[in-house]
Amino acid sequence: MAVYVGMLRLGRLCAGSSGVLGARAALSRSWQEARLQGVRFLRPSGEKLAHQGV
Structure with a gap:
């Protein structure tokens, strides 16, 4: 969760720059x-489902 909060802070810092779209895309992909x-870690049995989503 702390990592997610850190990404939100980074997104806010980048929000005022001209590269806001790139920052949002990077944040979205990272998230x-x-x-x-997280799904693979919490639900190992759902690993096949996660691979299908990729």
Whole structure:
């Protein structure tokens, strides 16, 4: 959860820059990857489902 909060802070810092779209895309991708890893960690039996989503 702390990592997610850190990404939110980074997003806010980048929000005022001209690269806001790139920052949002990077945050979105990082969050999706972190969520997939979290699902695999919490639910090992759902690993096949996670691979299908990729």
